Amino acid sequence: GKYVYFDNLRSAKALDTFILPNGTTSGEWTYRPHFTYHGFRFVQINRTGDAEIVSIKAKAFFSHLASKGSLSFQHPVLNTLHQHVLWGQSANIMSYPTDCDQRDERLGWMADAWLSSDEAQMNFDITSLYTSYVDDMIFDEQSGPDGTGYLPDVSPCVRYCAHKADPAWGLALPWISRVLFLHTDTGKPKKALIAQYGSVWTLGIRQWYSFLKQQKVKY
DSSP: OOOOOOGGGTTOOOOOOOOOOTTOOSOOOOOOOOSOOOOOSOOOOOOOTTOOOOOOOOOOOOOOOOBOOOOOOSSHHHHHHHHHHHHHHHTTBSSSBOSOSSSSOOOOBHHHHHHTHHHHHHHBOOHHHHHHHHHHHHHHOEEOTTSOEEOOSBSSOSSSTTSOOOHHHHTHHHHHHHHHHHHSOTTHHHHHHHHHHHHHHHHHHHHHHHHHHTSSSOO
16 A cells, blocks of 8 residues: 655654553543654554544644734635745744754754744744744854854754854844844834844854854855
8 A cells, every 4th residue: 555755754753653551442542642743744544453543633733923914815826825834834933943843853954944034024923932043043153262153054053063054054143133123013122122132143143254254265
């Protein structure tokens, strides 16, 4: 028969096993995985014995983000496309922006984060999450005694921390800071954002820029 394709998941098992208690011959049981989540399009279920699968439900799971904007078209294909954008974005918001929700990484790759940041800020109230993410990048920046600082490709940095990001990835720091500034409401919210984070973010961006200027490959 046909089976779900797993090769693109690399080392991720994406497998849950539920064993009924020994001697169970009747009754209804509900299984829901804890301490993990899966990104998927299709689900394959295998069973042994005489157990009957009554129903299956997929539960969407991501950081709570209030809806901020809406968009509709006369053409249904465009409406479907926009709905896919919203699903793809929300599925990759798990306390920080991730590059994918199905593989063995689920890391905060910074290029993926900034490329979708304008769209995300228009569709969701994501200011708090992005503020935290910029703080993560500043924390992960490796500052040198000469006033320079290189960024990794991933933040929060749990893997690949020693790899120095090129501009396509490091651009996340100034770009998402810019997105926060542009999309934060004028008045007190924007003034509070600048007062609390402006000097720290500016220093981090300057250190990264100084690092790029010292490289043999000129950007």
